[in-house]
Amino acid sequence: MSSYFQDIPPIRFAGAASEDPLSFRHYDADRLVLGRRMADHLRFAVCYWHSFCWTGLDPFGGGTFERPWFEGAAPMVLAERKAQAAFDFFERLGAPYYCFHDRDVAPEGATPRESHENFLRMVDVLGEHQQRTGMKLLWGTANLFSHRRFMSGAATNPDPRIFELAALQVRDALDATLRLGGENYVLWGGREGYETLLNTRVGQELDQFARFLHLVVEYKHRIGFTGTLLIEPKPREPSKHQYDFDTATVYGFLARHGLDKEIKVNIEANHATLSGHSFEHEIATAAALGILGSIDMNRGDPQLGWDTDQFPNNVPELALALYHILQAGGLGTGGLNFDAKVRRQSIDAADLFHGHIGGMDACARALLVAEKMITDGRLQAALAQRYAGWDSARGQAILGGQLTLADLADAVLQHNTDTAPVSGRQEYLENLVNRFCEP
Amino acid sequence: MSSYFQDIPPIRFAGAASEDPLSFRHYDADRLVLGRRMADHLRFAVCYWHSFCWTGLDPFGGGTFERPWFEGAAPMVLAERKAQAAFDFFERLGAPYYCFHDRDVAPEGATPRESHENFLRMVDVLGEHQQRTGMKLLWGTANLFSHRRFMSGAATNPDPRIFELAALQVRDALDATLRLGGENYVLWGGREGYETLLNTRVGQELDQFARFLHLVVEYKHRIGFTGTLLIEPKPREPSKHQYDFDTATVYGFLARHGLDKEIKVNIEANHATLSGHSFEHEIATAAALGILGSIDMNRGDPQLGWDTDQFPNNVPELALALYHILQAGGLGTGGLNFDAKVRRQSIDAADLFHGHIGGMDACARALLVAEKMITDGRLQAALAQRYAGWDSARGQAILGGQLTLADLADAVLQHNTDTAPVSGRQEYLENLVNRFCEP
Amino acid sequence: MSSYFQDIPPIRFAGAASEDPLSFRHYDADRLVLGRRMADHLRFAVCYWHSFCWTGLDPFGGGTFERPWFEGAAPMVLAERKAQAAFDFFERLGAPYYCFHDRDVAPEGATPRESHENFLRMVDVLGEHQQRTGMKLLWGTANLFSHRRFMSGAATNPDPRIFELAALQVRDALDATLRLGGENYVLWGGREGYETLLNTRVGQELDQFARFLHLVVEYKHRIGFTGTLLIEPKPREPSKHQYDFDTATVYGFLARHGLDKEIKVNIEANHATLSGHSFEHEIATAAALGILGSIDMNRGDPQLGWDTDQFPNNVPELALALYHILQAGGLGTGGLNFDAKVRRQSIDAADLFHGHIGGMDACARALLVAEKMITDGRLQAALAQRYAGWDSARGQAILGGQLTLADLADAVLQHNTDTAPVSGRQEYLENLVNRFCEP
Amino acid sequence: MSSYFQDIPPIRFAGAASEDPLSFRHYDADRLVLGRRMADHLRFAVCYWHSFCWTGLDPFGGGTFERPWFEGAAPMVLAERKAQAAFDFFERLGAPYYCFHDRDVAPEGATPRESHENFLRMVDVLGEHQQRTGMKLLWGTANLFSHRRFMSGAATNPDPRIFELAALQVRDALDATLRLGGENYVLWGGREGYETLLNTRVGQELDQFARFLHLVVEYKHRIGFTGTLLIEPKPREPSKHQYDFDTATVYGFLARHGLDKEIKVNIEANHATLSGHSFEHEIATAAALGILGSIDMNRGDPQLGWDTDQFPNNVPELALALYHILQAGGLGTGGLNFDAKVRRQSIDAADLFHGHIGGMDACARALLVAEKMITDGRLQAALAQRYAGWDSARGQAILGGQLTLADLADAVLQHNTDTAPVSGRQEYLENLVNRFCEP
Ligand SMILES: [Co+2]
Ligand SMILES: [Co+2]
Ligand SMILES: [Co+2]
Ligand SMILES: [Co+2]
Ligand SMILES: [Co+2]
Ligand SMILES: [Co+2]
Ligand SMILES: [Co+2]
Ligand SMILES: [Co+2]
Structure with a gap:
């Protein structure tokens, strides 16, 4: 059987001068960056759902893509064709x-x-494809939101029987992830949220969710899965209020239920911006809270109010994100999953490649920018200078709790001097970043 | 000296038929609602800043109000005139x-x-006015954001000397609140946030903030202040990112630093909507997390992206907020503070009264709607029915942790039956609420 | 064959005291309001697409509704069953x-x-149902956005063959509308917009769109259709930029192409708010520009960034919208179409009724409020007083163009007096509106 | 008197390798780009208000900048010091x-x-400074929004005496612009908008505004001012609804009142994004409508809902904007005005330079990217291919109005063939743009 992607050659690194749109111009897997291979920093993953399952359907119209594995045979036969096509794509x-x-x-x-x-x-089939191709699984997950039984949530459903049905799927998906050598397991809160408080008990549903996560944690340890458990924060979609709104909200939930040492976050760029934060804010917050796990790498549209899941392409923005990831010590078992889809009008097989190649090249360029930001040192030096007062004996005494509010207040009255503010130098620092964005 | 408000009569409850715009048509302080006086449910507070300090200035123009206490004498003399006018307003x-x-x-x-x-x-002066008039202090607070020394934060400033200056102000404001019989003390995170991560260490600043709060908690107990400490969540303003983004974020911060039993939240309606949540979401979330403290009662403009602090006036929306407050058992030491200002074009003395009267009457009507929602019982009954499965032995066993993920998964496979979803009945419930909004 | 709606009785006006959720409590078709029947003011229409075609599918999951006309027979048989069910619903x-x-x-x-x-x-079938039931057609339209051929637009498609395919559909839909006695014909710009300027010629596409509308106008007159042609403004969805962004944009387009006397607007509440305007803003703007045609009556969610198409239920907001419609002299051939859908979890047949009943009752109450706003007269009197200066001889001379810029400037210098601003009295006026919202 | 900027050397082009933050690394005024000097493409202007008048005040606090011309002398003396400082800055x-x-x-x-x-x-003083320094005036304008007399609008004020006071200011500002050799005159609609429809007659106010503009047009011609008149569209601020919402709205207003040949638009990047459009959308729209005049070059914050007026720094985004400007044939008498301010914490004299240098260098790099986009030709070729069908005889006949709706519909029925859509190739095109963003 001929391949849907037969006209696409394997994508190779061809250097910045390449005019071949089906080559990498910057992603050079073996190039060393801060002492590690580019591939080992970026750990790119292709997602199955957007590129192989989505038909192009949106709320205003039906599918636009006509993939040979969408129709014309029994469901399991189509599933095998899809897997064949997916791994063919991965390899190329x-x-x-x-x-x-x-x-x-x-x-x-x-x-x-x-x-x-x-x-x-199908897990057997995937295992064979992995064996054959050397592809690896960054993470597995269970879809607890598409079927109508989950319309009112899975773990947070008002009906415990739905909770049980969800348990089966997650047990199986965890087993599969272990078996396929997956390095993480992700829980995206799908429909864990509410449409109206009129039919919702928030406290009860959050308790259900915590119980579910405890079951998952216990099971993970029991079966010896050593990968990382991850929650993917997301606001607004599909529920009016999603319980996993953003990283800070997820942290609070985990801390409340004693789960903050067991579960980290998978941060998606487009979910970050929908929650009213910059992508790098979510990364820096997760790092500060000790729960930075993995990344869904994509971009949204700043004028649109929903998750557009576009491939990333703005290098200066990506550089700031990767800078904060590097500053946090990298992603550990995590990676950069392209939770991104080609536009509904991009109906050709080649478009799937253009989307991924553009995203990978943009991330590669951004990684090189972030490398310069770090090796140059001026950004870190400016920060160190700005906070130097806290390194003083007095600063350390305050932070260490050796002085009371009254001590501090009385001291101010006694010295009776004000403190002049110093410039935040934002424009200078932004110019410096732009300087690193150049070749 | 004649009063700025001399043409305004004391505002009295005159009944729904009153055509006097300077009367209450619904706020009847002594009317019993669910067994308590309306005044004791609502505990209205007037804020000093918007009505007596703001000049009408906005980012595009100077003051529009010409209050006699703004100019023409020494600062302390003007402060006394302002206090005189404020208490005159409160009394009327x-x-x-x-x-x-x-x-x-x-x-x-x-x-x-x-x-x-x-x-x-001036605290002495306020004390005398309170004595004279019987006015009470709902809460005090310190302004740690207007002076240029706080441009980069107070407790989260990169310079510990600013932290110390903030400590003096908070110590003094806590002392004053205690002395004036204040029932709560509020910390609004003013400029505790950042403009750019390029000049900010998030983790360090959050640690500073936690230290500051620990000092405040310790001091509060030391001086015997028995009121409630409150943080007021707010996103976006004035910093690009405010650390106290919303209730869930504040909860996570408090939990991380062992402060969740010491500090509650003061939820502002307009801050709720700016953070991407409904007002009632923030209330219900705080209630579920056990940190519902007090309310800043106002409204924003759904088309504008900043805090407009308008007086509340939409009764159906207010009714849902008050319903959730009543369901949570009320506000304890908290109350409804009008963190609201008349529009910049509303330059007359009477306009200050219209704003407050409208807000108080709208809240009074909303309270009566919420009373009906509760006494009717249908809303609660629908909820109880929706979650009934969790009351079963099986539901309780799941929630109680007596079954593992594998137990649940295996049971599903054994029974091998699916569960049909049931209607969420949102429109029916919304119609029921609208029914209670009618007389 | 038993009806899907067989358990639902015909919905009757039962008065405000009715506890039957399947009755009207306020919509009393024959009640006179400002001299016209309530039904003749409101001219409610049920839309076919949301209530009879939508399966409950959203971007995150499949259908939730299981209507008997969705599956199990040939497409035309299902279409007939759907029509049967729809008219059964309309009648009840x-x-x-x-x-x-x-x-x-x-x-x-x-x-x-x-x-x-x-x-x-199927137009024959609809005609028979209309005949049988007395139902009338408020407007017809053509779907030029769901099929993949329209993925890059219909009239604005880069390929003129798609333009021609669109012409066929619109010709047929106009013929059908005429034949079924439709009182208007609506053009919603579906995918008339763009995703990226990189593959789009804006000027060219706008010229195509204008040509299409000229063809429609010419055809309408040729066949003797005397109803109103309407464009429905909408921003953001489904294209990143929709050409018919809002009323002012549509007006400019019509004026540029000489179409502003031929085409009016169909304003949807949720489209208004997505474009950054209040619903009443769009109505007042269309009235000022002379292009107010008809209304799609629904509501959005102020926290969500897309078209949620919920049934309207906030009476104070609806009252302002209806007030501006009444002030503009009503809608002529237009009406209030419920472009609204029950929530995806509202899967019961009864839920379709609750949505519509709630919407109709809320509009009826709002109409009665608007009636009071008008008959009371205080709102209009305040406006007249505010603009009284423009009625003076000097005001009229300025507006009439009898004075030049230099005349005015010189006169100011000569008199050399400033003008003090007067209060806008917004809070007073808002309180007045709230007063009318009460019984 | 020593200069506030005495420590800042004149800023010179020093090449991309320069490590001096007070040098240009890309802005090389005389470098030829597409046959014109870089300076003649970009025509940069510094704005007086943000850099020399703004004190750092925001809605939450007072000034942070301590410029020597802010205090300590009589107003006119301070105005002269400010002019001295401004021209000193311009020269450096x-x-x-x-x-x-x-x-x-x-x-x-x-x-x-x-x-x-x-x-x-002061116009005399400015004239002398211009003479001395060679600085030129891109445009003048009048502030009709800061004084309290304009709180309810200037031309759209309910009181015609305010309209007259506005006329004086605009007459004088036009005279001054002519005298100082200004190349354009801008009308930003300041407070031309409304807070609530309850106190506003939209139609009346729009008529007033049109009358005002007619007076301005007539006066411009009378005094022989040959520069371009420009309206600057802006949504949301400071009024809830600003009449000049966006380019399409302004176009419609101009067309309605016969002003579309007399007035163009000054598009601000941050106003574009606040109105729900991309910057390049506003440029392309103005070009398509024939009213592209000039640019206010800045950027907003995609997470904030107001005009942050930051200096531009994202080169890929700026490149798209400049590409569309170049495609439109450039700006004529217009230029790139930095309607941008340093952040409130950037309190040093040097920060003013960093802001402008960063903006100028970013625009210079973006211009070079846009040059490559044009000279390469692939982007235009892809567009030409996409729309080729409209160049056919059939396409031209349709556009030319030689075929009716019925002709087209009948032809489709006769051929009875569908048309398959072709890929929009968005990812391919975006990758191509990114390729040009590299060195
Ligand atoms: Co996403
Ligand atoms: Co994701
Ligand atoms: Co506020
Ligand atoms: Co507040
Ligand atoms: Co609609
Ligand atoms: Co809609
Ligand atoms: Co601006
Ligand atoms: Co501007």
């Missing part, structure tokens, strides 16, 4: 990782058991 | 509480000690 | 009008001619 | 143009005549 692209939901790779069956068996069968 | 209006920042009531001096002494003197 | 509800797109009522065929014939056959 | 920076409001350069007096005379005197 040359990204080392992929990610999937259970329902991306195997069709829902007529009963829970049939769904379970469909999934197990 | 008949709200039982007020709130203030230290710098609202006393001018900044040339040195820390002079500012301190100005404030102490 | 008692709204006088409905609206539809061509593809709502008849399935797309394998070829243009088959689609055309399917539609013609 | 080396941008060829500046822009000002009347009230930026001269203080409001006690009477209209005194204000008028203050302004005339």
Whole structure:
């Protein structure tokens, strides 16, 4: 059978001068950056759902893509064709990782058991493809939001029977992730949220969610899965209020329920901006709170109020994100998953490659910018100077709790001198960053 | 000296048929609602800053109000005239509480000690006015954001000397609140946030902030202040990122630093909506997390991206907010502070009354709607029915942690039956609420 | 065959005291308001697409509704069952009008001619149902956005063959609207917009759009259709930029192309708010520009950045909208179309009724409020007083162009007096409105 | 008297390798780009208001900048010091143009005549500075929004006496612009808008505004001013609704009142994004409508809902804007005015330079990117191919109005073939743009 991608050559690094749109001009996997391979910094993953499952459907119209694995055979046959095509794509692209939901790779069956068996069968198929191709699994996850049974949530559903159905899917998806050598497992809160408080008990639902996560943590340890558990914060969609609104909210929830040492966050760029934060804010916050896990790398549209999941392409913005990741010591078991889709009008097989190549090249350039930001040292030096007062004996005594409010207040009255503010130098620092964005 | 408000009669409850715009048509302080006086449910407070300090200045133009206490005498003389006018207003209006920042009531001096002494003197003046009028203090607070020394934050400033200057102000404001019988003390994070990560260490600043709060908690207990400490969440303004973004964020911060039993939140309606949440979401979240403290009652403009601090006037929306407050058992030491200002074009003395009267009447009507929602019982009954499954033995066993993920997954496979979803009935419930909004 | 709605009784006006959720408590069709029947003011229409075509599908999951006309027979048989159900619903509800797109009522065929014939056959069916039931058609329209052929626009498509395919649909839909006695014809710009300027010629596409509208206008007159042509402004969705962003934009486009006497606007509440305007702003603007045509009555969610198309339920907000409609002299051939859908979790047949009943009752209450606003007269009197200066001889001379800039400037220098501003009295006026919102 | 900027050397082009933050690394005025000097493409202007008048005040605090011309002398003496400092800054920076409001350069007096005379005197002073330094005036304008008399608008004020006071200011500002050789005159609609429809007659106010503009047009021609009149669109601030919302709205207003040949638009980047559009959308729209005049070059913050007026720094975004300006044939008499301010914490004299240098260098790099986009030709070729169908005889016949709706519909039925859509290739094109963003 001929491949859907047969006209696409394997994508190679061809250097910045390349005029071939189907080559990498910057992503050079083996190039050393701060002592590690570029590939090991970036750990790119292709997602199964957007590139192989989405039909181009949106709220105003049906599918636009006509992939050969969408129609014309029994569901499990189509699932195998899809897997074949996906791994063919992965190999030609040359990204080392992929990610999937259970329902991306195997069709829902007529009963829970049939769904379970469909999934197990397809996990075998994925395992064979991994074996054959050397592709690795960055993370697995379970889709607890598309089927109508989950319309009012999965773990936070008012009906405990839905909670149980969710438990089956997550158990199976965790088993599959372990078996396929996945390095992380992600819980995106899908429909864990509410449409109206009139039919919702927030406290009760949050308790259910915490219980579910405790079950997952216990199971992970029991089966010996050593990867990282991750929650992916997201606001607004699909529920009016999503419980996992942003990194700070997820941290508070984890801390309340004693889960903050067990679960980290998978930060998506477009979810960050929808929650009213910059991408680098979410990264820096997660780092400060000790829960930075992995990244869904994409971009939103600053004029649109929903998750557009576009491929990243703005190098100066990506450089700031990667700078904060590097400052935090990198992502550990995490990576950069392209939770991104080509536009609905980009209906050609080649468009899938253009999206990923553009994203990978933009991240590669951004990594080189971030490298310069770090090796140059001026940004860090400016920060050190700005906070120098806190390194003084007095500063340390205050932070260490050796002085009371009254001590401090009385001291001020006694010295009776004001303190002049110093410039924040934002424009100078921004110019410096722009300087690093140049060749 | 004639009063600025001399043409305004004391505002009285005159009943729904009143055509006098300077009367209450719904706010009837002594009317019993669910067994308590309306005044004791609502505990209205007038804020000093918007009504007596703001000149009408906005980013595009200077003051529009010409209050006699703004100009023409020495700062302390003007401060006394302002206090005189404020209490004159309070008395005519008949709200039982007020709130203030230290710098609202006393001018900044040339040195820390002079500012301190100005404030102490004015606290005496306020005390005398309270004595004379019977007005009570809902909460005090310190302004740690207007002076240029705080341009880069107070507790989170890169310079510990600013932290110390802030400590003096908060010590003095806590002392004053205690002395004036204040029932709460509020910390609004003013400029505790950042403009750019390029000049900011988030983790360091959050640690500074936690230290500051620990000092405040310790001091509060030391001086025997038994009121409630409150943080007021706010996103976006004035910093690009404010650390106290919303209730969930504040909760996480408090929990991380062991402060969640010591500090609650003061939720402002307009801050709620700016953070991407409904007002009632913030209330319900705070209630679920056990940190609901007090309310800043106002409204924003749904088309504008900043804090417009308008007086509340939409009764159906207010009813949902008050319903959730009543469901949470009320506000304890908290109340409804009008953190609201008349529009910049509303330059007459009477306009200050129209704003407050409209807000108080709207809240009074909303309280009566919320009373109906509760006494009717249908809303609660629908909720109980929706979550009934969790009351079953099986539901309780799941929530109680008596079953593992594998137990649940295996049980589903064994029964092998799906669960049909049930209607969320949102429109039915919304219609029911609208029914209670009618007379 | 038993009806899907067989358990729902015809909805009757039962008065404000009714506790039957399947009755009208305020919508009393024959009640006189300002001398006209309530039904003749409101001219409610039910839309076909949301209530009979939408499956509950959203970007994160499949259908939730299981209507008997969705599956299990040939497409044209299902279309007939759907029409049967729709008119059964219309009759039980008692709204006088409905609206539809061509593809709502008849399935797309394998070829243009088959689609055309399917539609013609279903128009016959609709005609018979109208005859039988007395239902009337408020407006017809063509769906030029759901099929993949329209992914890059219809009239504004880069390919003129798509423009021609759109012409066929609109010709047929106009014919059908005429034949079914439709009182208006709506053009919603579907995918007339762009995703990226990189593949778009804005000027060229706007010229194509203008040409298309000229063809429609010419055809309308040729066939003797005397209803109103309407464009429905909408921003952001589904294209990143929609050409018909808001009323002012549509007006400018119409004026540029000489179409402003031929085409009016159909204003949707949720589209208004997505474009950064209040609903009443769009109404007042259209009235000022002479292009107010009809209304899509719904509401959005102020915290969400897309079109949620919820049923309207906030009476104070609706009252302002209806007040401006009444001030503009009403809607002429227009009406209030419920471009609204029940929430995805509201899966019961009864939920469709609750949505519409709640919307109709809320509009009825709002109409009564607007009536009071008008008959009371204080709002209009305040406006007249505010602008009285422009009625003076001097004001009229300025407006009439009898004085030059230099005349005015010199006169100011000569008199050399400033003018003090007067209060805008916004809070007083808002309180007055709230007063009318009470019984 | 020593200069406030005495420590700042004249800013010179020093090449990309320069490590001197007070040098240009890319802005090389005489470098030829597409056959014109870089300086002649960019025509940079420094604005008077943000850099020399703003004190750092924001809604939450007072000034942070301590400029020597802010205090300590009589108003006119301070105005002369400010002018001295401004031209000193202009000379050191080396941008060829500046822009000002009347009230930026001269203080409001006690009477209209005194204000008028203050302004005339300062125009002399500016003229002398221009003579001495060679600086040129890009545009003048009048501040009709800061004084409290304009709180309810200037031309759209309910009181015609305010309209007359505005006429004086605009007459004087136009005279001054002519005398100082200004190349354009800008009308920013300041407070031409409304806070609430309850106290506003939209139609009346728009008529007033049109009358005012007609007076300005007539006066411009009378005095022989040959520069361009420009309206600067802006949404949301300071009024809830600003009449000049965006370019399309302004176009519609101009067309309605016969002003579209007399007035163009001055597009500000941050106003574009606040109105829900990309910067390049506003440019492309103005070009398509024939009203592209000049640019206010700055950037907003995508997470904040107000005009932050930051210096531009994102080169890929700026490149798209400049590409569309070049495609439109450039700006004619217009230029790039930095309507931008350093952050409130950037309190040093040097920060003013860093802001402008960073902005100028970013624009220079972006211009070079845009040059590559144009000379390469692939972007234009892709567009030509995409729209090729409209160049066919059939396409031209449709656009030319030679075929009716019925002709087109019948032809489709006769051929009875569908048309397959073609890929929009967005990712490919975006990658191409990114390729040009590299060195
Ligand atoms: Co996403
Ligand atoms: Co994601
Ligand atoms: Co506020
Ligand atoms: Co507040
Ligand atoms: Co609509
Ligand atoms: Co809609
Ligand atoms: Co601006
Ligand atoms: Co500007």
